[in-house]
Amino acid sequence: MDYSKLGPLREALTEAARTDESNAERAVERFVELRPGHADTLKARQHHLISGRRGTGKSTLLHVVRVHLRESGAQVAVIDMEKFKNRPFPDVLIEILIKLLDEIRPSVHLGRSLMGDLRLRRQFKATRRELSQMLNDPQAWNKQMTRSRQRSKSSNVSGKGSFRASHHGAGAEAGGEAARTTRAADSMTETAAFEEAKIERLQQLASRLSDELTTLVRQSAGDRAAVFIDDFYYVRLADQPEVLDYLKTVAKGTGIWLKVGGVGERMRPFRDGDPAIGMQPNQDIHPLPIDVTLDDFGTAQRFLERMLDGVIQPLGLTTAQLFTETARSRMVLACGGAVARDYITLTGSALDAAVERLNKKQAPSLSTLVNIQAEDVNSAASRRMNKKEDEELNLDAGDDASRLRERWRDICDFVREQGDTAFVLIRQKDLDEGSWGSEIRQLENLRLLHRIRETVPNTPNWRGVKCVVYMVDLGQLTVKRLQKGIPAFWERTSDFDRLRRAEWVYGPEWRTKLQVAPKPTRTIAGTSASESELESEEPAIPMLFDDPAELDELEGGAGGATGT
Secondary structure (H helix, E strand, O other), X not given: OEHHXXXXXXXXXXXXXXXXXXXXXXXXXXXXXXXXXXXXXXXXXXXXXXXXXXOOOHHHHHHHHHHHHHHOOOEEEEEEHHHHOOOOOOHHHHHHXXXXXXXXXXXXXXXXXXXXXXXXXXXXXXXXXXXXXXXXOOOEXXXXXXXXXXXXXXXXXXXXXXXXXXXXXXXXXXXEEEEEEEEEEEEEEEEEEEEEEHHHHHHHHXXXXXXXXXXXXXXXXXXXEEEEEEOXXXXXXXXXXXXXXXXXXXXXXXXXXXXXXXXXXXXXXXXXXXXXXXXXXXOOEEEEEOOXXXXXXHHHHHHHHHHHHHHXXXXXXXXXXXXXXXXXXXXXXXHOOOOHHHHHXXXXXXXXXXXXXXXXXXXXXXXXXXXXXXXXHHHHHHHHHHHHHHHHHHHHHHHHHXXXXXXXXXXXXXXXXXXXXXXXXXXXXXXXXXXXXXXXXXHHHXXXXXXXXXXXXXXXXXXXXXXXXXXXXXXXXXXXXXXXXXXXXXXXXXXHHOOOOHHHEOOOOHHHHHHHOOOOOOOOOOOOHHHHOOOOOOOOOOOOOOOOHHHHHHHHHOOOOOOO
8 A cells, every 4th residue: 555545544444433323324335244134134023132242333234224224114213322321210211212202203294194193293292292301300209199079968948838717707818938948068188198200100101102103103104113222231231121121012012123232241131030021032032143253263354354445445445455464364363353343443553553663664755555564453452452441341341340350350360371372261161150251251242352162171181171262352462472473273273272271271269279280291282293393382381270170169269350
């Protein structure tokens, strides 16, 4: 690449780093589907839970599906939950409902439907006003109800009389009437005081809101509506089941389908109980994971390079021209798989590192050729590390940030102690059941640990025990480790076998085990020629967990990382 294209390239990379309303049209034009069929699946009449690490393209995918649905005449609402982060429940739910009503306003058509359209629009406006008022009200307030009852009764008494008198043939007659009315009245007043919570008022509104949405879908050109809720993990974990439970109730039978996206380990769509709360995966909502990890290295690399080509082709550039061959694979490793946003931002940072490298030799001219080498990628990953450890971890992990940071640093200490490696093995049982296993999964979603694949350590005591191989983020590796190189585990089985070292199995009590561990008697397991050649390259390290049962024995006290 000529140095003269540096400015336009940086501008293009900056604009492509994040998909929002300002660049959604361009994002749709250059959209590359990670796995064929995802977009069509999301258009189906079904609730979906889209999960993936940050930056994997969830927002772009939602934008593309939104465009396709609108072209078919369907009503579509897009709700970005980042705008409502840290809102308490049920205020966050009210915010969603208000945004929903703003996004899918009823249309007014001339003709027979005019009066019905106007009536529905008035109903929507009234509901929105009620929600807005509710949002500003306190979470609960005291109310007093008074009921009065009056009762009255009356009685009438009347009489009539006459008499006739005669004397010597002459007579006279006289008569009269008398009446009396009496009335009595009593009254009774009943007064009751009670507290009404905001969520109770919302529940009373649910049926009316559902009826209005049903009418909206029935009167629209399409036969359905879709509500895209992006970055749902910004809703507090404890509140997520309640939010989805209410939305499920309102949407039921209306023709509205929910498409909820977020980071997998930061989403809790369902809470079991009596009654159960939320939307149960595979029952109420269909999971759609879109992650491609280092296990499918080839798919990840093809996707990332096609995606970047769509960004830089207007400048007359291709990925092959921009990177050296080694740098191309190093970029995929640095991203931990198909993380599109990381790939774009790392390209920009690696480009800066390449320019700095050239400037150390001589001042470049407009015709100077610039390409990104593996060392530039390493430098960019290292610079990014502080941001990922501090800013992004605090942003994405919320209340768990401190605990996850402690676990991450403990793992980094472990890999440095165990031969300054780039890899760590975690027993599958600990990932599924261990008190600290969820922390490992969250570090994976935060792109600090990069999953490769399942394997079995290469020592007899570990035979049949499934483990997952992870690579720590490149930014955490030492220069010496990077200069030594990383086994091309994605190309050859023999290279992947080099990662199956039982010495690299991690457990929270590894420091205690290290103090009593015997001196290492081998460098690397295996008898193949390729492995034997590596004995001089890999340092001798102790096996801390010689038997998987040792991890079970320590599980009771393994809740947190142990510092020095």
